[in-house]
Amino acid sequence: MTPMAELGLSGEDRDLFEGVIAGRRRALAKAITLVESTREDHRQRAQSLLAALLPHSGRSLRIGISGVPGVGKSTFIEAFGMSLIERGHRVAVLAVDPSSTVHGGSILGDKTRMELLAQREEAFIRPTPSSGSLGGVAEHTREALLLCEAAGHDIIIVETVGVGQSETAVAGMTDCFVLLQLPNAGDDLQAIKKGIMELADLVVFNKADIDPAAAQLAAAQMRSALAMLHPASANWQPPVLTLSALRKDGLEEFWQVLEKFRDTLGASGEFAARRRHQALAWMWQLVDSGLRDGFRRHPAVSDRLADTAAEVEAGSITPTAAARRLLDLAGQQK
Ligand code: GDP
Numbered sequence: 363m364t365p366m367a368e369l370g371l372s373g374e375d376r377d378l379f380e381g382v383i384a385g386r387r388r389a390l391a392k393a394i395t396l397v398e399s400t401r402e403d404h405r406q407r408a409q410s411l412l413a414a415l416l417p418h419s420g421r422s423l424r425i426g427i428s429g430v431p432g433v434g435k436s437t438f439i440e441a442f443g444m445s446l447i448e449r450g451h452r453v454a455v456l457a458v459d460p461s462s463t464v465h466g467g468s469i470l471g472d473k474t475r476m477e478l479l480a481q482r483e484e485a486f487i488r489p490t491p492s493s494g495s496l497g498g499v500a501e502h503t504r505e506a507l508l509l510c511e512a513a514g515h516d517i518i519i520v521e522t523v524g525v526g527q528s529e530t531a532v533a534g535m536t537d538c539f540v541l542l543q544l545p546n547a548g549d550d551l552q553a554i555k556k557g558i559m560e561l562a563d564l565v566v567f568n569k570a571d572i573d574p575a576a577a578q579l580a581a582a583q584m585r586s587a588l589a590m591l592h593p594a595s596a597n598w599q600p601p602v603l604t605l606s607a608l609r610k611d612g613l614e615e616f617w618q619v620l621e622k623f624r625d626t627l628g629a630s631g632e633f634a635a636r637r638r639h640q641a642l643a644w645m646w647q648l649v650d651s652g653l654r655d656g657f658r659r660h661p662a663v664s665d666r667l668a669d670t671a672a673e674v675e676a677g678s679i680t681p682t683a684a685a686r687r688l689l690d691l692a693g694q695q696k
Contacts, residue, residue, distance in 0.1 A: 370410040379414050385452075385514040387486055394488060397505040412505060419511035420637075423624060426532040427521045428558075429542030434568040435521050436475040438542065438607035443479045445613050446517050452484045454510035455519045458503050459490035460528040486515060497651060500531040504644060507535060524558070533561040534640055537633060538623050541565045543584070545577035545604070560591050562600050563623060566616065571606035578604060597630050598623065662691040 371379055378396070381389020393415075397408040429435050443453045455476065479485045488506060490499065507518050520536055522528040533539040541562040559565075565584050570577035581602045588600055601619055605612025627633040657663055670688060673679040679687075 371414055375407055375411055378411060382415060382509060382513045383418060387483075387513075390486060390509060390513045391488070393509050394502075394506045397509065398502045408505070412508060415509060415512040419508040422511045422516045422518050423538070423620070424507065424518045424520065424536040425620070426529075426536035426539040427519060427542060428524050428529045428532060428540070429568075430524045430544075433542045433544055434607045435542060438566075438568060438605075439519055439521060440476040440479045441607050441610045442613055442616065443476070443485055443517075443519070444482075445610070445617070447479075447482055447484045451517045452486075452515045453479070453517045453519065454486040454488070454507075454513075454515035455479070455521065456488050456503050456506050456510070457490040458496075458500050458520060458522045458528050458532050460496050460499075460523065486510060486513070496527055496531065497647065500528075500535070501644075501648070504535050529558050529561060534643060537627075537636065538563045538620060543567050543580070545569060545573065545580040556591065559588065560594065562588075563594070563598065564600055564619060565602045567602070567604045568607050570604040571609050571611065574604070580604075595627060595630075595632055597626055597632065657688075657692050660692045663688055666691060 378389055378393050382393050393411060396404055396411065399405065399408065427435060427439065439455055443455065446453050476487055480487050488510075490503075503520060507520065510518055518536075520532050522532045529539075539561050541558070541564070543565060545567045565581075565588070567577045567580050567584070581604050584602045588602065593599055603612060603616060603619065605616060607613075624633065627636070658667070666688065670679070670684045674681050674684045
């Protein structure tokens with residue numbers, strides 16, 4: 363038995379803990395709502411709950427999926443998710459949606475998507491948190507990911523739309539980052555930023571049913587483009603696949619490639635190394651944002667912040683001198 367009292371859990375949160383461990387969807391949903399809350403007392407309860415559940419997390423394959431709106435992410439995730447359930451897996455789908463942080467509306471994660479998958483007991487689909495900065499949303503998704511693992515979901519899919527920063531955030535919390543592409547984008551290959559291509563462990567051209575030859579051509583172009591980049595792993599050259607999510611064509615091959623990826627990086631130790639690196643990077647991100655918040659809230663700093671910023675904008679003080687002044691002010695009162 364886990365010594366709950368020692369873990370700082372009481373009453374309601376013990377029930378949540380047990381519900382999550384038992385894989386109950388309502389408990390998992392409530393636990394995620396708790397970690398998404400910005401209320402200070404909720405934050406503390408959430409941290410105790412996460413600490414208690416941490417030993418039960420980690421046993422999943424975390425897959426990041428990115429692509430522009432309309433590329434077929436939800437069609438693909440639903441078809442792939444259903445095929446995984448048929449193989450006996452339990453799937454969770456989470457999202458990092460940068461649009462939700464700008465206007466509260468969300469491109470991803472509304473309830474009408476993935477209807478078949480959503481009805482399955484073995485699946486858990488969570489819409490994206492709809493407030494806060496991208497960093498805040500990503501942090502909540504990371505915590506939700508751990509909760510889903512503790513609830514026994516052994517395949518976690520984190521999806522995002524293709525706009526730079528959110529892709530980096532998702533690649534930073536998953537084991538395998540998949541770039542979903544449209545086949546007619548061949549000529550626009552340059553439009554995909556090099557930085558994003560370098561994140562990809564696997565590139566998939568969806569909608570290959572529309573024009574199979576175009577899809578093959580796009581895949582070939584992508585292969586040559588990838589060959590010129592520095593691969594993230596010495597043991598893994600990112601494969602390029604074509605498939606049709608709509609016709610459920612190519613899903614089997616996709617899964618085989620994922621298994622090969624897991625085996626290859628598992629054998630070389632890179633899989634575990636990535637997770638260690640990600641955990642440490644996450645810690646530093648939180649330290650950085652905590653320091654930044656503390657800095658802005660510091661009374662001496664907040665008194666002078668607006669003036670100093672105006673001086674920088676007016677060009678009457680250098681950014682270096684301004685930063686030094688503010689940092690000195692923050693250092694004065696301990
Ligand atoms: P998302 O915005 O990336 O989640 O894209 P959706 O999954 O909503 O798909 C956008 C549209 O493309 C929908 O009308 C899908 O039916 C269609 N679609 C998705 N996958 C395929 C595919 O493999 N082939 C074809 N022909 N259409 C597809």
